[in-house]
Amino acid sequence: MEINITAFQIPGLTITLMEILYLIVTVVIALSIRFFLNWLLSGIASRGVISLGTKSFVSRVIDIATLVVIVLGFVSIITASLTPYMVVLIIGVLTFVIFYHEIREFSAFINIQLLKLKKNLWVEIYLPGIDRPLIGRILDITPFNAVLEDILGNKVHIANSVLVNSVFRERQPHVVLRVKITSSSNPNERLDLKKITDEVKKAAADVLFRVESDGVMIKSIREDSVELILNIVPVKPPVKVGDIYKLVEAVYKALNGYNPEVEVTRTV
Secondary structure, eight states, X not given: OEEOSSEEEETTEEEEHHHHHHHHHHHHHHHHHHHHHHHHHHHHHHTTSSOHHHHHHHHHHHHHXXXXXXXXXXXXXXXXXXXXXXXXXXXXXXXXXXXXXXXXXXXXXXXXXXXXXXXXXXXXXXXTTOSSOEEEEEEEEOSSEEEEEOTTSXXXXXXXXXXXXXXXXXXXXXXXXXXXXXXXXXXXXXXXXXXXXXXXXXXXXXXXXXXXXXXXXXXXXXXXXXXXXXXXXXXXXXXXXXXHHHHHHHHHHHTGGGOOEEEEEEXX
C-alpha cells in the first residue's frame, strides 16, 4: 500500500483523504443519532409511556438502520458503481411490500406517542365508522396494537392504524344507578335530598366507590317521591360483578327507610 498526502492507494483501489473523512463523519453522525435515540427511548420507557419490549424492538430497528447507513457510506467510497445502491433500493422496496402491515402499524405507533396517549389513562375512544364509543383504561401500547381494558376488566385489542385515526378524550369510568325513593311513613314530610345524597355517598365510600359532586341528577320529582340518576366512580377499577352487587346492596340498605328502588342502568 502506498500512502501520499492526498490518498491511500491499494492495487485497484484509491481512497482519498476526503473520502476517508466523509466515512468518519458518516459513522460519527450515525452513531451519535443512535445513542441519542436510545437515550430518548430509555427516558420514555422509564416514565411508563412504552413497555420494555417496545423499547427493545425500537432499539433493534435503530441499530439496523445505523448499520445500513455505515455500510452504504463505506460502499460509496470504494466504488463509483450504482449497483450497490440499486441492490439496496430493491431490498428496501421488497421489505416495504412484505412488511407493509408492520411498517404501517409502527408508523402509527410513533404518531400515538405524539398524541400523549399513555398507559393507565382512562379514555373514551370513538373508532372510525363506529358510533358507540369504547371506554376503558389503556393497559399497553405496543408497536403494532394497543390494549384497552373496560371497567369490568374485559380487554380489547385495537390496531395502532385504527387508534391513530380515532377521536378520544380522557374519561373517568363510572357505574350509573337509577334510584327511586318514596316517603311512605309521612306523606306530608318533604324528602331531604341533601341528607339522601350524603347517605348514598357514605354507603358508596364503604364499598370503595365515590359519588362525584356533579354526579347526582334528578330525573323526576313528586310530592312523595324522587327519582335520581347517580354517576358513581370506582376507586380502584376495574370492578367485578360482585363489586357492583355490593354497591347496589349498600345503597339499598342506606336508603332502606325510603322504600328504595335501585337499578344499574349501565357501566361505562
